[in-house]
Amino acid sequence: MRSPGHSPTILPNGARDGRDMRWEAHRTRRRRQLVEAALKAIRKHGAGVGMDEIAATAGTSKTVLYRHLGDRSGLYHAVVASVDETILADLAAARESGEDVVSRIAAMVSSYLHMVERDPAIYRFVMTRPLETTEGDPSDPIRQITGHIGEQLTQVLHEHLSRTGRVAEADLLAPVWGHGIVGLVRSAADHWLTRTTSTPILTVDDVTRAVVALIRPALDHQAPAPDQPKT
Template identity: 25%
Template sequence: MTGTSAHSTSTASDGRSTRWNGHKARRRADMLDAALAVIEANGTEISVQQIADRLKVPRPVVYRHFDGRADLDEQIRRHILDSLLAELLPRLRPDGTVRDAVRGAVGTYVGWVERHPNLHRFLAAGDPHGASGSALAGARDRIGAQLADLFADVLGGFGLDPNRARPTAFGMVGFVDGVVNSWRADGVLTSEQVEGILTESVLALLEGNARSLEVPMTRDTVVAELVARSVAAHTA
Protein backbone atom coordinates (compact mmCIF):
# COMPACT_ATOMS: atom_id res chain seq x y z
CA MET A 1 0.00 0.00 0.00
CA THR A 2 2.82 2.37 0.89
CA GLY A 3 4.54 1.80 -2.45
CA THR A 4 1.31 2.30 -4.36
CA SER A 5 0.57 5.51 -2.46
CA ALA A 6 4.06 6.85 -3.12
CA HIS A 7 3.74 6.01 -6.81
CA SER A 8 0.36 7.76 -7.01
CA THR A 9 1.74 10.84 -5.28
CA SER A 10 4.73 10.91 -7.66
CA THR A 11 2.47 10.53 -10.72
CA ALA A 12 0.17 13.31 -9.53
CA SER A 13 3.17 15.53 -8.85
CA ASP A 14 4.60 14.83 -12.30
CA GLY A 15 1.24 15.67 -13.87
CA ARG A 16 1.01 18.98 -12.02
CA SER A 17 4.59 19.79 -13.02
CA THR A 18 3.87 19.06 -16.69
CA ARG A 19 0.74 21.21 -16.66
CA TRP A 20 2.61 24.05 -14.92
CA ASN A 21 5.47 23.87 -17.42
CA GLY A 22 2.96 23.95 -20.27
CA HIS A 23 1.27 26.98 -18.73
CA LYS A 24 4.62 28.78 -18.38
CA ALA A 25 5.50 28.02 -21.99
CA ARG A 26 2.17 29.42 -23.19
CA ARG A 27 2.56 32.56 -21.07
CA ARG A 28 6.08 33.04 -22.39
CA ALA A 29 4.84 32.68 -25.96
CA ASP A 30 2.06 35.19 -25.25
CA MET A 31 4.64 37.67 -23.98
CA LEU A 32 6.82 37.23 -27.06
CA ASP A 33 3.78 37.67 -29.33
CA ALA A 34 2.96 40.85 -27.42
CA ALA A 35 6.55 42.08 -27.81
CA LEU A 36 6.40 41.59 -31.58
CA ALA A 37 3.09 43.46 -31.75
CA VAL A 38 4.60 46.36 -29.77
CA ILE A 39 7.65 46.48 -32.07
CA GLU A 40 5.45 46.41 -35.19
CA ALA A 41 3.36 49.30 -33.85
CA ASN A 42 5.98 51.44 -32.11
CA GLY A 43 9.45 50.65 -33.44
CA THR A 44 12.50 48.96 -31.98
CA GLU A 45 12.82 51.00 -28.78
CA ILE A 46 10.37 49.08 -26.65
CA SER A 47 10.08 48.78 -22.89
CA VAL A 48 9.03 45.88 -20.70
CA GLN A 49 6.22 48.12 -19.46
CA GLN A 50 4.78 48.31 -22.99
CA ILE A 51 4.72 44.52 -23.20
CA ALA A 52 3.10 44.30 -19.77
CA ASP A 53 0.51 46.96 -20.68
CA ARG A 54 -0.45 45.08 -23.83
CA LEU A 55 -0.99 41.91 -21.79
CA LYS A 56 -2.61 43.85 -18.92
CA VAL A 57 -0.23 42.37 -16.35
CA PRO A 58 2.26 43.98 -13.93
CA ARG A 59 5.76 44.46 -15.31
CA PRO A 60 7.38 41.99 -12.82
CA VAL A 61 5.22 39.23 -14.31
CA VAL A 62 7.02 39.66 -17.64
CA TYR A 63 10.46 39.58 -16.04
CA ARG A 64 9.50 36.43 -14.16
CA HIS A 65 9.61 34.48 -17.42
CA PHE A 66 13.04 35.69 -18.58
CA ASP A 67 16.56 35.96 -17.17
CA GLY A 68 16.75 39.74 -17.44
CA ARG A 69 16.44 42.17 -20.33
CA ALA A 70 19.24 40.64 -22.42
CA ASP A 71 17.52 37.25 -22.36
CA LEU A 72 14.18 38.86 -23.22
CA ASP A 73 15.69 40.63 -26.24
CA GLU A 74 17.38 37.43 -27.43
CA GLN A 75 14.13 35.48 -27.12
CA ILE A 76 12.30 38.23 -29.04
CA ARG A 77 14.87 37.89 -31.84
CA ARG A 78 14.37 34.12 -31.85
CA HIS A 79 10.60 34.60 -32.07
CA ILE A 80 10.98 37.04 -34.97
CA LEU A 81 13.26 34.65 -36.81
CA ASP A 82 10.88 31.76 -36.24
CA SER A 83 8.13 33.74 -37.97
CA LEU A 84 10.47 34.53 -40.88
CA LEU A 85 11.74 30.96 -41.24
CA ALA A 86 8.19 29.61 -41.20
CA GLU A 87 7.64 31.51 -44.46
CA LEU A 88 11.10 31.14 -45.99
CA LEU A 89 12.20 27.55 -45.39
CA PRO A 90 9.36 25.96 -47.40
CA ARG A 91 10.49 28.02 -50.41
CA LEU A 92 13.91 26.38 -50.22
CA ARG A 93 12.32 23.11 -51.36
CA PRO A 94 12.18 24.34 -54.93
CA ASP A 95 9.58 23.61 -57.57
CA GLY A 96 9.68 24.67 -61.20
CA THR A 97 12.81 26.05 -62.82
CA VAL A 98 15.95 27.28 -61.11
CA ARG A 99 14.78 30.82 -61.90
CA ASP A 100 11.41 30.11 -60.25
CA ALA A 101 13.09 28.71 -57.16
CA VAL A 102 15.48 31.63 -56.73
CA ARG A 103 12.81 34.25 -57.40
CA GLY A 104 10.44 32.55 -54.96
CA ALA A 105 12.96 32.38 -52.11
CA VAL A 106 14.32 35.91 -52.68
CA GLY A 107 10.82 37.34 -53.10
CA THR A 108 9.64 35.71 -49.89
CA TYR A 109 12.51 37.21 -47.91
CA VAL A 110 12.31 40.69 -49.44
CA GLY A 111 8.53 40.67 -49.05
CA TRP A 112 8.74 39.70 -45.39
CA VAL A 113 11.25 42.49 -44.70
CA GLU A 114 9.05 45.03 -46.48
CA ARG A 115 5.95 43.97 -44.52
CA HIS A 116 7.77 43.90 -41.18
CA PRO A 117 10.36 46.71 -41.28
CA ASN A 118 10.43 47.20 -37.51
CA LEU A 119 10.97 43.50 -36.84
CA HIS A 120 13.85 43.52 -39.32
CA ARG A 121 15.32 46.62 -37.67
CA PHE A 122 15.09 44.93 -34.28
CA LEU A 123 17.13 42.02 -35.64
CA ALA A 124 19.70 44.41 -37.11
CA ALA A 125 19.88 46.37 -33.85
CA GLY A 126 20.88 43.17 -32.10
CA ASP A 127 23.87 42.84 -34.46
CA PRO A 128 25.36 46.38 -34.53
CA HIS A 129 28.96 45.42 -35.30
CA GLY A 130 28.35 42.39 -37.48
CA ALA A 131 28.76 40.02 -34.54
CA SER A 132 25.70 37.81 -34.86
CA GLY A 133 23.64 36.92 -31.84
CA SER A 134 23.03 33.22 -31.35
CA ALA A 135 19.48 33.45 -32.73
CA LEU A 136 20.56 35.25 -35.90
CA ALA A 137 23.52 32.95 -36.45
CA GLY A 138 21.29 29.94 -35.93
CA ALA A 139 18.84 31.14 -38.58
CA ARG A 140 21.61 31.71 -41.10
CA ASP A 141 22.94 28.25 -40.35
CA ARG A 142 19.54 26.65 -40.95
CA ILE A 143 19.02 28.43 -44.27
CA GLY A 144 22.59 27.84 -45.42
CA ALA A 145 22.52 24.19 -44.40
CA GLN A 146 19.29 23.51 -46.28
CA LEU A 147 20.69 25.08 -49.44
CA ALA A 148 24.02 23.27 -48.98
CA ASP A 149 22.25 19.90 -48.73
CA LEU A 150 20.40 20.56 -51.99
CA PHE A 151 23.58 21.66 -53.80
CA ALA A 152 25.58 18.75 -52.37
CA ASP A 153 23.05 16.20 -53.62
CA VAL A 154 23.31 17.57 -57.16
CA LEU A 155 27.12 17.81 -57.12
CA GLY A 156 27.51 14.36 -55.66
CA GLY A 157 25.21 12.91 -58.30
CA PHE A 158 27.47 14.28 -61.04
CA GLY A 159 30.56 12.85 -59.37
CA LEU A 160 31.76 16.19 -58.00
CA ASP A 161 33.03 17.01 -54.53
CA PRO A 162 29.91 17.82 -52.45
CA ASN A 163 32.07 19.87 -50.07
CA ARG A 164 31.96 22.64 -52.67
CA ALA A 165 28.28 23.14 -51.82
CA ARG A 166 28.65 24.63 -48.35
CA PRO A 167 30.74 27.74 -49.14
CA THR A 168 28.55 28.50 -52.15
CA ALA A 169 25.34 28.17 -50.13
CA PHE A 170 26.54 30.23 -47.19
CA GLY A 171 28.08 32.82 -49.51
CA MET A 172 24.69 33.28 -51.17
CA VAL A 173 22.96 33.67 -47.80
CA GLY A 174 25.50 36.30 -46.73
CA PHE A 175 25.18 38.17 -50.02
CA VAL A 176 21.39 38.32 -49.90
CA ASP A 177 21.45 39.39 -46.25
CA GLY A 178 23.98 42.15 -46.98
CA VAL A 179 22.01 43.55 -49.92
CA VAL A 180 18.76 43.58 -47.96
CA ASN A 181 20.40 45.28 -44.97
CA SER A 182 21.86 47.96 -47.25
CA TRP A 183 18.47 48.47 -48.91
CA ARG A 184 16.68 48.92 -45.59
CA ALA A 185 19.36 51.35 -44.40
CA ASP A 186 19.10 53.75 -47.35
CA GLY A 187 15.62 52.96 -48.76
CA VAL A 188 16.47 54.28 -52.23
CA LEU A 189 15.33 51.28 -54.28
CA THR A 190 11.91 49.68 -54.37
CA SER A 191 11.38 46.14 -53.15
CA GLU A 192 10.78 45.05 -56.77
CA GLN A 193 14.16 46.48 -57.80
CA VAL A 194 15.94 44.79 -54.91
CA GLU A 195 14.21 41.50 -55.66
CA GLY A 196 15.30 41.78 -59.30
CA ILE A 197 18.92 42.58 -58.43
CA LEU A 198 19.13 39.69 -55.97
CA THR A 199 17.44 37.21 -58.30
CA GLU A 200 19.74 38.04 -61.22
CA SER A 201 22.85 38.04 -59.02
CA VAL A 202 22.09 34.67 -57.43
CA LEU A 203 21.22 33.14 -60.81
CA ALA A 204 24.48 34.44 -62.28
CA LEU A 205 26.40 32.92 -59.37
CA LEU A 206 24.68 29.55 -59.82
CA GLU A 207 25.14 29.51 -63.58
CA GLY A 208 28.78 30.54 -63.30
CA ASN A 209 29.55 27.78 -60.84
CA ALA A 210 27.63 25.26 -62.95
CA ARG A 211 29.65 26.16 -66.06
CA SER A 212 32.96 25.92 -64.25
CA LEU A 213 32.05 22.48 -62.92
CA GLU A 214 30.41 21.32 -66.19
CA VAL A 215 27.07 20.75 -64.47
CA PRO A 216 24.25 20.88 -67.07
CA MET A 217 22.25 23.64 -65.44
CA THR A 218 20.95 27.03 -66.48
CA ARG A 219 18.34 29.32 -64.95
CA ASP A 220 15.69 27.67 -67.13
CA THR A 221 16.50 24.13 -66.00
CA VAL A 222 13.65 22.40 -64.15
CA VAL A 223 15.02 21.59 -60.70
CA ALA A 224 13.32 18.19 -60.48
CA GLU A 225 14.84 17.21 -63.84
CA LEU A 226 18.29 18.38 -62.72
CA VAL A 227 18.04 16.26 -59.57
CA ALA A 228 16.81 13.28 -61.62
CA ARG A 229 19.76 13.65 -64.04
CA SER A 230 22.21 13.80 -61.16
CA VAL A 231 20.72 10.62 -59.68
CA ALA A 232 20.87 8.90 -63.05
CA ALA A 233 24.50 9.98 -63.57
CA HIS A 234 25.41 8.69 -60.11
CA THR A 235 23.86 5.26 -60.72
CA ALA A 236 25.10 4.87 -64.29
Protein backbone atom coordinates in the same frame (compact mmCIF):
# COMPACT_ATOMS: atom_id res chain seq x y z
CA MET B 1 0.65 28.20 -6.91
CA ARG B 2 4.22 27.02 -7.01
CA SER B 3 7.04 29.35 -7.89
CA PRO B 4 8.38 29.23 -11.47
CA GLY B 5 11.72 27.90 -10.30
CA HIS B 6 10.47 24.94 -8.25
CA SER B 7 11.94 21.49 -8.87
CA PRO B 8 9.61 19.01 -10.59
CA THR B 9 8.09 16.33 -8.42
CA ILE B 10 9.16 12.82 -9.45
CA LEU B 11 6.80 10.02 -8.48
CA PRO B 12 8.11 6.63 -7.25
CA ASN B 13 7.55 5.09 -10.70
CA GLY B 14 9.68 7.82 -12.33
CA ALA B 15 6.72 9.72 -13.84
CA ARG B 16 6.30 13.47 -13.59
CA ASP B 17 3.69 14.84 -11.21
CA GLY B 18 0.60 15.95 -13.15
CA ARG B 19 0.65 19.38 -11.47
CA ASP B 20 4.22 19.92 -12.67
CA MET B 21 3.26 19.03 -16.22
CA ARG B 22 0.26 21.39 -16.14
CA TRP B 23 2.44 24.18 -14.71
CA GLU B 24 5.07 23.64 -17.39
CA ALA B 25 2.39 23.74 -20.10
CA HIS B 26 1.03 26.95 -18.57
CA ARG B 27 4.47 28.56 -18.56
CA THR B 28 5.09 27.56 -22.19
CA ARG B 29 1.72 28.95 -23.25
CA ARG B 30 2.20 32.16 -21.28
CA ARG B 31 5.70 32.65 -22.64
CA ARG B 32 4.38 32.28 -26.20
CA GLN B 33 1.67 34.87 -25.50
CA LEU B 34 4.25 37.33 -24.15
CA VAL B 35 6.50 36.85 -27.17
CA GLU B 36 3.53 37.55 -29.47
CA ALA B 37 2.82 40.70 -27.47
CA ALA B 38 6.47 41.72 -27.82
CA LEU B 39 6.30 41.28 -31.60
CA LYS B 40 3.15 43.38 -31.71
CA ALA B 41 4.80 46.11 -29.58
CA ILE B 42 7.92 46.11 -31.78
CA ARG B 43 5.77 46.60 -34.89
CA LYS B 44 4.00 49.52 -33.21
CA HIS B 45 6.87 51.26 -31.42
CA GLY B 46 9.89 50.21 -33.49
CA ALA B 47 13.10 48.32 -32.73
CA GLY B 48 13.83 50.53 -29.70
CA VAL B 49 10.69 49.40 -27.88
CA GLY B 50 10.90 49.38 -24.08
CA MET B 51 9.82 46.79 -21.55
CA ASP B 52 7.09 49.16 -20.31
CA GLU B 53 5.58 49.32 -23.81
CA ILE B 54 5.76 45.54 -24.21
CA ALA B 55 4.12 45.00 -20.80
CA ALA B 56 1.35 47.45 -21.71
CA THR B 57 0.74 45.66 -25.01
CA ALA B 58 0.58 42.33 -23.16
CA GLY B 59 -1.78 43.80 -20.57
CA THR B 60 0.51 42.79 -17.74
CA SER B 61 3.40 44.11 -15.63
CA LYS B 62 7.14 44.16 -16.19
CA THR B 63 7.44 41.80 -13.23
CA VAL B 64 5.54 39.16 -15.22
CA LEU B 65 7.75 39.77 -18.25
CA TYR B 66 10.88 39.33 -16.16
CA ARG B 67 9.48 36.18 -14.55
CA HIS B 68 8.80 34.46 -17.88
CA LEU B 69 11.38 36.00 -20.21
CA GLY B 70 14.11 37.41 -17.97
CA ASP B 71 15.72 40.77 -18.74
CA ARG B 72 15.83 42.52 -22.12
CA SER B 73 18.47 40.07 -23.30
CA GLY B 74 16.15 37.18 -22.44
CA LEU B 75 13.32 38.89 -24.29
CA TYR B 76 15.60 39.39 -27.29
CA HIS B 77 16.55 35.69 -27.38
CA ALA B 78 12.88 34.65 -27.13
CA VAL B 79 11.87 36.98 -29.99
CA VAL B 80 14.76 35.79 -32.17
CA ALA B 81 13.81 32.15 -31.55
CA SER B 82 10.25 32.90 -32.66
CA VAL B 83 11.44 34.74 -35.78
CA ASP B 84 13.88 31.92 -36.55
CA GLU B 85 11.06 29.38 -36.40
CA THR B 86 8.91 31.47 -38.76
CA ILE B 87 11.72 32.06 -41.26
CA LEU B 88 12.67 28.38 -41.39
CA ALA B 89 9.05 27.34 -41.95
CA ASP B 90 8.68 29.88 -44.77
CA LEU B 91 11.96 28.83 -46.37
CA ALA B 92 11.07 25.14 -46.16
CA ALA B 93 7.88 25.86 -48.10
CA ALA B 94 9.72 28.09 -50.60
CA ARG B 95 12.44 25.54 -51.35
CA GLU B 96 9.80 23.02 -52.44
CA SER B 97 8.05 25.48 -54.77
CA GLY B 98 10.60 25.60 -57.59
CA GLU B 99 11.23 23.11 -60.36
CA ASP B 100 15.00 23.66 -60.60
CA VAL B 101 17.76 24.88 -58.32
CA VAL B 102 17.66 28.48 -59.57
CA SER B 103 13.91 28.85 -59.08
CA ARG B 104 14.11 27.16 -55.66
CA ILE B 105 16.85 29.49 -54.45
CA ALA B 106 15.04 32.48 -55.95
CA ALA B 107 11.91 31.48 -54.00
CA MET B 108 13.93 31.24 -50.78
CA VAL B 109 15.59 34.62 -51.35
CA SER B 110 12.23 36.19 -52.16
CA SER B 111 10.66 34.64 -49.05
CA TYR B 112 13.37 36.14 -46.82
CA LEU B 113 13.11 39.57 -48.45
CA HIS B 114 9.32 39.56 -48.16
CA MET B 115 9.76 38.97 -44.42
CA VAL B 116 12.06 41.99 -44.23
CA GLU B 117 9.62 44.10 -46.24
CA ARG B 118 6.62 42.93 -44.22
CA ASP B 119 8.24 43.39 -40.79
CA PRO B 120 11.09 45.92 -41.04
CA ALA B 121 10.84 46.81 -37.34
CA ILE B 122 11.12 43.13 -36.35
CA TYR B 123 14.10 42.72 -38.68
CA ARG B 124 15.86 45.75 -37.17
CA PHE B 125 15.11 44.52 -33.64
CA VAL B 126 16.58 41.10 -34.40
CA MET B 127 19.69 42.55 -36.04
CA THR B 128 20.32 44.86 -33.07
CA ARG B 129 22.17 42.71 -30.59
CA PRO B 130 21.88 43.49 -26.86
CA LEU B 131 25.12 44.41 -25.12
CA GLU B 132 25.39 40.93 -23.64
CA THR B 133 25.64 39.36 -27.11
CA THR B 134 28.62 39.84 -29.37
CA GLU B 135 29.05 39.03 -33.03
CA GLY B 136 30.99 35.81 -33.53
CA ASP B 137 29.89 34.31 -30.21
CA PRO B 138 28.73 30.69 -30.83
CA SER B 139 25.54 31.49 -28.89
CA ASP B 140 24.86 34.64 -30.93
CA PRO B 141 21.17 34.36 -31.95
CA ILE B 142 21.77 36.11 -35.28
CA ARG B 143 24.50 33.63 -36.10
CA GLN B 144 22.09 30.82 -35.31
CA ILE B 145 19.43 32.23 -37.65
CA THR B 146 21.83 32.81 -40.54
CA GLY B 147 23.40 29.42 -39.88
CA HIS B 148 20.04 27.66 -40.16
CA ILE B 149 19.25 29.47 -43.42
CA GLY B 150 22.70 28.67 -44.77
CA GLU B 151 22.20 24.99 -43.95
CA GLN B 152 18.95 24.91 -45.94
CA LEU B 153 20.63 26.53 -48.93
CA THR B 154 23.62 24.22 -48.59
CA GLN B 155 21.37 21.19 -48.83
CA VAL B 156 19.65 22.51 -51.97
CA LEU B 157 23.00 23.29 -53.59
CA HIS B 158 24.57 19.98 -52.61
CA GLU B 159 21.68 18.09 -54.19
CA HIS B 160 22.01 20.16 -57.37
CA LEU B 161 25.77 19.75 -57.65
CA SER B 162 25.57 16.02 -57.08
CA ARG B 163 22.76 15.65 -59.62
CA THR B 164 24.69 17.59 -62.29
CA GLY B 165 27.82 15.49 -62.06
CA ARG B 166 29.81 17.69 -59.67
CA VAL B 167 29.90 15.27 -56.74
CA ALA B 168 33.61 15.84 -56.14
CA GLU B 169 33.02 19.58 -55.69
CA ALA B 170 29.75 19.41 -53.76
CA ASP B 171 31.20 19.12 -50.25
CA LEU B 172 33.36 22.20 -50.80
CA LEU B 173 31.14 24.42 -52.93
CA ALA B 174 27.72 23.82 -51.37
CA PRO B 175 28.45 25.19 -47.85
CA VAL B 176 30.59 28.06 -49.17
CA TRP B 177 27.92 29.12 -51.66
CA GLY B 178 25.03 28.44 -49.27
CA HIS B 179 26.34 30.55 -46.42
CA GLY B 180 27.75 33.08 -48.88
CA ILE B 181 24.30 33.64 -50.38
CA VAL B 182 22.97 34.30 -46.88
CA GLY B 183 25.60 37.01 -46.36
CA LEU B 184 24.87 38.49 -49.79
CA VAL B 185 21.12 38.66 -49.22
CA ARG B 186 21.49 39.98 -45.68
CA SER B 187 23.78 42.79 -46.84
CA ALA B 188 21.41 43.56 -49.71
CA ALA B 189 18.49 43.68 -47.26
CA ASP B 190 20.37 46.03 -44.92
CA HIS B 191 21.18 48.34 -47.84
CA TRP B 192 17.62 48.10 -49.08
CA LEU B 193 16.20 49.16 -45.69
CA THR B 194 18.56 52.14 -45.36
CA ARG B 195 18.07 53.45 -48.90
CA THR B 196 17.80 57.21 -49.29
CA THR B 197 15.74 59.34 -51.61
CA SER B 198 18.63 59.31 -54.09
CA THR B 199 18.67 55.49 -54.16
CA PRO B 200 16.57 53.77 -56.84
CA ILE B 201 13.41 52.23 -55.41
CA LEU B 202 13.77 48.47 -55.63
CA THR B 203 11.12 45.82 -55.12
CA VAL B 204 11.57 42.35 -53.67
CA ASP B 205 11.50 40.97 -57.21
CA ASP B 206 14.22 43.44 -58.28
CA VAL B 207 16.56 42.37 -55.49
CA THR B 208 15.79 38.68 -56.03
CA ARG B 209 16.57 38.95 -59.75
CA ALA B 210 19.85 40.72 -58.96
CA VAL B 211 20.92 37.96 -56.56
CA VAL B 212 19.95 35.23 -59.01
CA ALA B 213 21.81 36.99 -61.85
CA LEU B 214 25.00 36.76 -59.80
CA ILE B 215 24.72 33.07 -58.85
CA ARG B 216 23.06 31.64 -61.98
CA PRO B 217 26.29 31.22 -64.04
CA ALA B 218 27.83 29.05 -61.32
CA LEU B 219 24.66 26.98 -60.98
CA ASP B 220 24.22 26.51 -64.73
CA HIS B 221 27.77 25.19 -65.09
CA GLN B 222 27.86 21.49 -65.88
CA ALA B 223 30.66 19.11 -65.02
CA PRO B 224 32.75 18.17 -68.06
CA ALA B 225 31.98 14.82 -69.60
CA PRO B 226 34.54 12.12 -68.74
CA ASP B 227 37.18 11.44 -71.34
CA GLN B 228 36.20 8.72 -73.75
CA PRO B 229 38.64 5.79 -73.96
CA LYS B 230 40.74 5.83 -77.06
CA THR B 231 40.11 3.13 -79.64
